[in-house]
Amino acid sequence: MPKISVIIPVYKVEQFIERCAISLFEQTLDDIEYLFIDDCSPDNSVEIIKNVLMRYETRKDSVRIISMQKNCGQAAVRRYGNSIARGDYIIHCDGDDWVDVDMYYKMYECAVNNKLDIVRCKFCRTDGKLMKECINIPDNIYCDTKKLISYLLRLSDLSSTCDKLVKRELYQSVDFIYPVDNMCEDFAIVTQLFCRTDEIGYIDEVLYFYYQNNFSISHILDNTHIDNKAQQISNNVKLIGKILKSRYPSGTFDKEIEVIKLMAKNAYRPIIKRKGYYEKWKTLYREINSKIFFNEYITIKEKMSFIACYIGIYPLLTGRK
Secondary structure, three states: OOOEEEEEEEOOOOOOHHHHHHHHHOOOOOOEEEEEEEOOOOOOHHHHHHHHHOOOHHHHHHEEEEEOOOOOOHHHHHHHHHHHOOOOEEEEOOOOOEEOOOHHHHHHHHHHHOOOOEEEEEEEEEOOOOEEEOOOOOHHHHHOHHHHHHHHHOOOOOOOOOOEEEEHHHHOOOOOOOOOOOOOHHHHHHHHHHHHOOOEEEEEEEEEEEEOOOOOHHHOOOHHHHHHHHHHHHHHHHHHHHHHHOOOOOOOOHHHHHHHHHHHHHOOHHHOOOOOHHHHHHHOOHHHOOOHHHOOOOOHHHHHHHHHHHOOOOOOOOOOO
C-alpha cells in the first residue's frame, strides 16, 4: 500500500498542469500514488502530464491516468478518486495549483507520529505575481472539533480538501455522504470529515499554493451559470445542515449556518441588477434576511453589501465595481 494517494482532477488546465505535475513528482516522500483523473478535458492537459512523467522514471509505476466516461464535474471526480485510492492517507490537488517539495513528507510524518486522522497545513493564494497567506485560525482550535467546525462555517478558509491529509478509511466509509453538486462540494466534504474525528492536527507552514485563476468557471457571469451556481451552493448548504444535524443537537450552529446561507444568496450579487435577479436574491433563504444584522459572525462589510442589495443600490454603497 502506498503511504499517500494524491487525487488530481484534470479539466482544462493545460496552461498550469506542467507546473503542478513537476511539484508532485519532485516530492521528497518516496511512496506516493498519483491519480490524475481526466474529466474528458478537451485540451492537451493529459498529453502534458505524460510528457512531464517521462522526465521522472522513478514515478512512472506510481502514476495512474484515468479517464471518466463523460464530463461529470469536480464532485464526481473527487468521489471516484477517493473510491479507488489505495494509500493509507488521501489528499487532493487541483491541476492549476502546486505544492511545496516537502509537503506530503511533512504531513505524513505528522499524521503517523501523532496518530492523527487528519492533518492540515497553511496555504496561500497567488495570481502568479503576489502571494497572500490565507486567513489563519488559533492553533488550539484544532483540539476542539466543535470550535473548528464553527470556524469552518464562518468561511475561515478551512474548506479546501487540498490542504488536508485524510485517513483513507474516513473517505471510504460506507456511510460517507458525497455531494453531487460541484459548487462548494469541498465545503460539505470537509464539514463531514470534521464531524467524524477528533484526531486532527495542524502544520504551521505554507505548503500549498492556490492559483487564483481569473478565467476559471467560477468567474462566469452568464445568467444560466449564475442560477446553477446559486442552486448548487444552496443544495450543498442543505447537505451541510443534514450532516451537522446527524451529530449535534438542533440549533448548535444556527448562526454559522446563516453565514453559509448568505454565501448562497451572494452568488446572485454580481448580476443582481439584471431583470428578475433581485427577487431571486431576496427570496433565496428569505428567513435569514431579518437575522443578518444580529449575527456577530457576519462582517460589517458583508452587512453593508446586504443593505445595498436590499435597497437596490448595490454596488454603490460598497464601492464595488
